[in-house]
Amino acid sequence: AGDLPTTLGILCQNVGTAEAVHRAAVEGRALTHRYVTVTGDAVADPRVVLAPLGAPFSDLLAAAGGATPGLDRLIMGGPMMGFTVADPAVPVVAATNCILAATTALCPPPQPALPCIRCGACAEACPASLQPQQLYWHARGGEVDTLAALGLGDCIECGACAYVCPSHIPLIQYFRHGKAEMADARQARTIAERARERYEARQARLAREAEERRQRREQKKAQARSGGDARKAAVAAALEKRRRRRGTAESDGDDGDRS
Template sequence: MTALHKPEALIWDIPGGIHPAERKELSNRTPIQPAPLPMRLIVPLNQHIGAAAEPLVAVGERVLKGQLIAAANGFVSVPVHAPTSGTVSVIGPQPYPHVSGMLAPAIVIDSDGLEQWCELSPCVDYRSLEPSLVLQRIRQAGIGGLGGAGFPTAVKLTARPTQKIHTLVINGTECEPYITADDLLMRERASALVSGIEILAHLIQPDQVLIGIEDNKPEAIAAVQAAIGERPFSVRVFPTKYPSGGEKQLIQILTGVEVPSGGLPADIGMLCQNVGTCVAIHDAVILGKPLISRITTLTGEALARPMNVEVLLGTPVGELLEFAGLDQGKLNRLIMGGPMMGFTLPDFAVPLIKTTNCLLASTAAELPAPPPAMPCIRCGECAEACPASLLPQQLHFFAIGQEHEQLKAHNLFDCIECGACAYVCPSSIPLVQYYR
């Protein structure tokens, strides 16, 4: 493992990784804008990993902004809140952001335009509360991880009692091309971010807090360092490389320690949280606000005004694209997420959900279709690019042959689906699709 010398701290490298064109300058030059209030909000009951929430409202009922409208269904689940005030018009299958185009259960709210909040219960003095009560506030606010798959945050914080969490890692990496939502959030909401980190540190009592940010975000780095002040949190800056933002990859970069195959960071006493999740924790505990909006990047060359917006969950994607000046004639593919790990959206009617960090409206020239796949030439490029030190070409052959035991033996479950292998493949084999 090579250590790259940094004056403030030691940084390690990860195996593999790639350097695709960043394209961040499209959307990171303007402040975060408020997105327009839609007439209808489609609020899916499942915007996270785990069980869908159970509706608590009826069609025709008036709801207030921030009101609980669906309860968590089991331990691995999160509740859902009304993003604005209005009337419940539908409870049932609605368009959902998934590559299949299938419908999913949702609550539809017809906005009344008043943005009338329900009563909130802020708690500035959270340190006087039992940690379990602070955790309960996070759970009740409907927070799932805002950086990746959307794992319920309170579940992640209920760490195994067998292992103390000694290192809290805050992920401000945002390594995927085009996406700048976390960059702008760190620049503009650094004090709320630090407040959220303090709440996490109060709950977990770690020995150290490490904040990882790639070196292509100088404004964010400066803002976070200024907000930290004298607090004992360490900002670690490291060279830009994809996929440094993977949870296990970031832990390796910041500590030099590898999460064991098939294991979780908690197994080695570490916990990772995204910067957006930290701000949501601040909003939930200090302000008493549930998670009903998020910062999302609107980008791509088919948009006249790429930018980052703070947008209500449930806002139809088409309305956001219109706000950013979509040229339908230029649009080739609409991707939710980035070009490496995102997926093509079936239509514009789908709502924005808690895990939507980016909408990429790309032209054909910008993200051309890959050429037809050719046979594997066993060049080994994919293995060199793999950040999890897997053997992608072997996994590819096992996947074609449905050899599930061999896939398991070759650690398929350590694959983070980053797409680095497919990106470098000279035969244009869509390797990640086989693993999925």
């Protein structure tokens, strides 16, 4: 939990990614195309299409024989982890691996959500051994710290919990929103920590500069005191020399008077 498979020396890739790595590393070709599965009960001839990045979904449907009149919605991804796209003009991107053209029979519209009855079916279906019912309540309340403690980061968003929920609660939507709030909270903590470090560094710099100024003032005062003492000593020596000279002159004058 909280680490990547590479921590254990494991690297898991799907076939499409492995093939793209081979083309880039061995053949020196950039990622310009993607193998996309076009399937569902609302497409005439399901198949795997090698599609250029940027091609609209409508072109891929046309390559698979076109959509049937019963098309209800297009799902990017599988029926469990995929999400509905609003427009067939949506382009193929590097993460597009499947386009599911579904009728209402294959993917019925979601029913209105009912209150959670705490049946525990979602916990039994969770492959990550989480407690979706607890995560649901804390995700609704925006309690990001509790969500992190309960292991929301380990959720793989497989959709099994929402699929078995008898109350038709869109659990995955709550969990995705909770993960986004957790990411925002982490970013806010990082920003706050960096701001605190900058503030402490500034305070330390100001204290250091103040101490340096104090030391310079003390040094100047000491120099001034030493200079003043030297001047006093010089003045005293000059006065003493003058006094002695005056005393010598007076003694010479007395000797002349006597003679």
